[in-house]
Amino acid sequence: MFSWMVWTTPVAVFFSCIVLMLVGMTVWELKSPTVERKGFLPLRTTRGDRLFIGLMAAAWVNLAYVGFGEKAAQWLSLDEPPSVWIGFAASMLVLAFVMRKG
Template sequence: MGELLGWMAWTPPVAIFFTVIVLMLIGMTIWEMKSPTLERQGFLPISTTRGDRLFIGLLAAAYLNLAWAGLTEMHQAIGAVVGFLVLLIVMRWG
C-alpha cells in the first residue's frame, strides 16, 4: 500500500508549512464565527469574502513559490517571503 501512495518527507519545513496552513484555517473559522464576513469588491475582478481571499491568496503564493523555485537561482526563503507578501496583499486589498 505504501508503494502506491508514496511517502511524504516530513522534514521540519514541511511540518511547519502544514501546521501554519492548519492554524490559518482554524483562525479563519474562529474569526468567521465571531464576525461573519460580507462580500466586498477589491482589486480582484470578483466580489469575495475573507475565505475566498485566503484561498486565492494561498494559490497565488503557491504558484509564485513554484515559479521562484523553477525560474530563479535565488534562495527559496526569499520566494517564500515574496509569496507570503502576495498572500497578505490579496487578503487586505483583494
C-alpha cells in the same frame, strides 16, 4: 503515512502556516461573519474567497521560486541556489496582499 513526501523544515512551516490560517479564519468567521466586498480582484469576495485565492497564488509563487532557483543560481553564478525561505516570504507577502486588498 507521510513517507512519500520530503518533510524539510520549510515545507513543514509552510503547511503549518496554512493549517493555522484555516483555524484562525474559522474562529474569525464564527466571531464576526463576513460580508462581500470588492477589491482589486474582478469579483466580489468574502474573507474565505480571498484566503483561497491568496493560498493558490502563494503556492504558485512558491513553486515558481523553487523551479527558477536552480536557473537563478546558474545565471548569477552562485555556488548554491537561493534559500527557499525567500520564496516562502514572497509567497506570504502575496497572500497578505490578496487578503488585504483583494
